Amino acid sequence: MAKVEAKRTAARARTKSSKAYSDRARRSLPGGVTANVKYFDPYPIAMRRARGCRLWDLDGNEYIDYCLSFGPLILGHGHPRVVKALRDVLDSTGTTMLGTPHELEAAYAERLLRIFKPEGLMRFTVSGTEATLHAVRIARAYRRRPMIGKFEGHYHGGVDEFLVSHAPSAAEAKRGLAATSGSRGTPAHVLENTLVLPFNDLAATEARIREHADRLACIILEPIERSFIAPDRDFLEGLREVTARFDIPLIFDEVMSGFRVTYGGAQHAYGVVPDLLCLGKVIGGGLPCGAFLGRSDILELADPTKDEFFHSSTFAGYPPAMAAGMATLDELEKPGTFEGLLETSRTVASGIERRLSDEPAPVQVLRVGSVFSILFTDRKVRTTRDTLAADGGKRAALDAAVLDRGIFVKPGKPLYLSTAHDEGAVRQTLDAFGEAISDVAG
DSSP: OHHHHHHHHHHHHHTHHHHHHHHHHHSSSSSSSSSSOOSSSOOOOOOEEEEEEEEEEOOOOOEESSGGGTTTTTTTTOOOOHHHHHHHHHHHHHHSSOSSOHHHHHHHHHHHHHHHHTOOOOESSSSSHHHHHHHHHHHHHHHHEEEEETTOOOOOOOHHHHHHSSSOHHHHHHHHHOOEEEEEEETTTHHHHHHEEOOTOOOHHHHHHHHTTEEEEEEEEEEETTTTTTHHHHHHHHHHHHHHHHHOOEEEEEETTTTSSSTOOHHHHTTTOOOOOEEEEGGTTSSEEEEEEEOOOHGGOOOOOOSOOOOTTTTTTTHHHHHHHHHHHEEEEEEETTHHHHHHHHHHHHHHHHTTTTTTSEEEEEEEEEEEEEEESOOHHHHSHHHHTTOOHHHHHHHHHHTTTTEEEOTTTTTEEETOOOOHHHHHHHHHHHHHHHHHOO
């Protein structure tokens, strides 16, 4: 206990400026943060600058970044190609946004559709949350039904219905698949119109869909749960079959997986094509951006000349995001770039697992593409419920230990790789995890 307290004292001494900032920020921001996900105990580390795969906090401490703003910075911070694209587009347009159609909108839309839905249509948004929100709205317009189906443990943004059962407690999980509120303030009608489904359990999912088929407007899911729990191939294929049978639009939320599992996302990796697809994070090249796309007969409802479905977003398709996004794809398409990212991800994940194997408690590293998570459990993990058996205390101790050694991870969250994680960063990372074992054991 004395050893742990000594380390906490040392960590607080190294991050005095972050503590001072947190105290100041609490006077104007609830919890001292602009989003709940940015918080962790005893106070989040406040950063001053970033470059490549590295961050520097207010006290000048350097970290290798495995959060990457929760995934979008797949090229790392401030990639030269993205920075140049931003400068060029600001110079050429003379503004941050035009508020009118411009050529980059159609150019980028055509490019994304070639990757994901060549015969489809799409609309840009300013976030992944907007993308999922409007995908569900347009599915409701298409089917003229109120209920949506979502999977337990899946997160689609900070919207009441998407927060339903998105992070069930062990006690809530024991009560079955009843819709549970993910946030105070959720109206009762939201719970009544949200059907909770079990990931990777095709028989139970099919039975629940069949029971509610006449009310369901759509089914939305993360094809890769929490971005690191892989689907059973027959699960996605079976889900595609049953939703098609009842003409219930199937929505893949690939905000996280669109360019993380493979270039082109889960639909390419697993050979299952949804009716609607949501993108975000990566496609903005580090700027706020998202998109929902899919079947033309559904997306055509958004045609303003039809006056059937309203979608609008002032910043949707604004030039800097289009330019930064296309520059990011240009870089990812360079020969060997994406393959190199996946190879680095394999090296880091497997190396961490080997070093943690000296820890007597069971531990596993679950990786899909360039995202992985560390769970202290011997249970086979196929769903969010399986993660509830993991030892959260050991994971918290590990996160704190590597943070002390200059590895920035958001406690309890997945780790993300970028093309900027070079051999030096990998060596430093694996050394830090190797040294951290003693802290976890203690």
